[in-house]
Every structure is written in structure tokens, then in C-alpha cells.
Amino acid sequence: MCDPHLPDPRDGFTGEEIYILCYKGNVIELDIRRVYDETTSKMLVDNPFFIKYKLENINSSLDGISLDELYxxxxxxxxxxGNRGIDGRENLPKEHEVVTFLHD
Incomplete structure (x- = not known):
């Protein structure tokens, strides 16, 4: 889940979105960035609504979890x-959303 209470950019905010994933007994800290380009949706009325993310950095051990499994x-x-956690899906039904990841 991404914390929506981010610091002001003038105070040194870098654009990082740190997610904590608890999976298979591991607590994994991930820097995931939302990508905005010509292939992603711009309006909430788009159906399907295309969202793209990039896994920028893994800040902890995966301990036996493959990258394919993680993705x-x-x-x-x-x-x-969605990217705001269990109670964060306000405007977009998940049935309309298509999530993809950029792979390096």
C-alpha cells in the first residue's frame, strides 16, 4: 500500500512510492512508480482503464521468491x-482496470 501522506516536494520528496508487501512470511519493501505515457489511460471514464507501473527498487531480500512470482x-x-490499499478504490471499479508492469 502506498502512503498518501507524502512530504511536500520542496522538502526533498523524490517521487518514490514505497510499498510494503507481506508475502510467504517475508516483509518486502518495494519502490514502485506509476508510469504515465501514451499507452496509459488519462480519464477515469476509459474502459478499460490502463495503468502501468515500474518496479524501481527492491529494498529487502526476496528470500526464495522469484521476480516472476513477485510481479x-x-x-x-x-x-x-489499487495503489491505495483495501479502502482506497473510490472512483474506478477493478473490473475496468488493466494493470501492467514495465520489465527491465
Missing amino acids: KILKEALTEY
């Missing part, structure tokens, strides 16, 4: 709950 579980979590 799969992240896609499932972001599709189900």
Missing part, C-alpha cells in the same frame, strides 16, 4: 485493491 502477486494486489 504476478503485485499485479494481483494492485488489480484487486
Whole structure:
């Protein structure tokens, strides 16, 4: 889940969005960035609504979890709950959302 209470950019905010994923007994800290480009949706009325993310950095050990498995579980979590957590899906039904990740 991304914390919506981010510091003011004038105070040194870098654009990082740190997510904490608890999976298979691991607590994994991830820097995931939303990508805005010509392939992503611009308006909430778009159906399907295309959202793209990039996994910028993994700040902890994956301890036996493959990157493919990590991408799969992240896609499932972001599709189900959005990027604001369990109570954060306000404007966009998950059935309209298509989540993808950029891979390096």
C-alpha cells in the first residue's frame, strides 16, 4: 500500500512510492512508480482503464521468491485493491482496470 501522506516536494520528496508487501512470511519493501505515457489511460471514464507501473527498487531480500512470482502477486494486489490499499478504490471499479508492469 502506498502512503498518501507524502512530504511536500520542496522538502526533498523524490517521487518514490514505497510499498510494503507481506508475502510467504517475508516483509518486502518495494519502490514502485506509476508510469504515465501514451499507452496509459488519462480519464477515469476509459474502459478499460490502463495503468502501468515500474518496479524501481527492491529494498529487502526476496528470500526464495522469484521476480516472476513477485510481479504476478503485485499485479494481483494492485488489480484487486489499487495503489491505495483495501479502502482506497473510490472512483474506478477493478473490473475496468488493466494493470501492467514495465520489465527491465
